[in-house]
Amino acid sequence: MELQQMRYVVAVAETGGFTRAAERCRVVQSALSHQIARLEKDLGARLFERTSRSVRLTAAGEAFLPVARQALQTVERARAEVAAATGEVRGRLVVGAISTVSAVDLARVLGEFRSRYPRVQIRLQMEMTETLVDKVRDAVLDVAFIGMVPGARNPGVAERELARNELVAVVPPGHPLAEREWTTLARVARETFVDFTAGSAARRQREDAFRAAGLDSEVAYEVTTVEFLAKLVRAGLGIGMVPAPMAAGLPGLHAVRVRPAPERTERVVWSARGPSPAALAFLSTLGVDPE
Template identity: 50%
Template sequence: MSEAFLPAARQCLDAAERAVAEVAAAVGEVRERLAVGLIPTVAAVDIPGVLREFRRHHPHVRVSLRVGASDDLVEWVRQGTLDVAFLGLPTTARPRGVAAHELARDRLVAVVAPDHPLAGESAVDLRRLSSEVFVDFPAGTAGRAQSDHAFAAAGLDRDVAFEVTTADYIARLVGPGLAVALLPSAYAPQLGGVVTIDVADAPARVEYAIWSRFGRPPAATAFLGILDITTEDRHDS
């Protein structure tokens, strides 16, 4: 019988926590938790730098970070599991069911081992890359889709022999020469032990900040404020 009251009890607790947070925010003090999600290759925002500035102004907020794929981040924001998320999508897609602010657009670059035959090239194209063995994000994810769509649009097939969920491990497979990869140009310089090459007909992606369409807790509003993102900036989809 007691289990039947759990949902109502949780709602009451959530409402009480929101009320406390709103009262604190009204007097200029934010006291609550903030859940932030991000893709492994986020590059448009210096997340540690923003968190440092945020904590300087709001030292009582406890922050949790969750790394995931873009599609998962959108769903977690919709569900209320995350307050704010940073993600990347192909230029043909937009976050659905959430409020979104476009942060930046970027092109992908080829990432190869230092001793790879292409390492000395200043630029390549997708046709030349199509004969290589690739490591990429799992099929069906937004991080993978931008490359899949580009090769398909060019009428090219490629061999994705390795699928991994984190960009740093992509670099760990590229470095020894197991495969090549396509990664955002703004993110690739963070990687060591690999060489990046411009791709003439490279796929592109858009990075977004997203949050719930149904309002934001004070901590989320304050966090986005560090990035100069306000409610008026949102574009609902």
């Protein structure tokens, strides 16, 4: 079994096809397919079910994938640790973030980090909080910026709170609330909502406050990004609730404070097993001490 074979398996699993995996790995498809076939022969089991339309992991593939990822990450970590011991930060840094992150200027921070540590390969993924936490726990991500209800905990990851802020209502021009500075939660509860997907941390930040006040709400439109939430609100399809710092960056919408206000915390999370040298350097850039 070779590390390159593991890389090919991970690439196929993540891209969903042999052609895209070969493009990512910068090899011809026939070479990638041949190496995976060799690996399957050595293991005595097929890792992928191949059809004319799709490629998916078999039960054996599902079992093999996390182990392959861990092996590759261990090798990368070993190289990075050796480099760090000689005074050089290098390797991989995969950062995840929610679309409503406001506690840090992520673009600026990543730019500064790249300038300071040019040997580190940086990747960024935007996801919902639950997915980000799972990916940090599974070592797919090194660091992630998430939003949570105050008091919520995330087993299996280390975390630091970066900011705590209130949610405000965002409404389009001409809405009855558009000229008001603040309103009550009971008044807002009479509106139709554009909100994040059911069960998400972003949705719970609002719903927990409504539930505590004995209020219900109607969600007609579910989204995964604040940008699309804003588009639907501008179209007059409903109102939304977003963190106060984020509302200022949504042109064409009016922000209205709500009392009692739903709250959320923004946090940075990393593996409970300890950050890699690149992740440690990134946390230091944020002023976060993982000890």
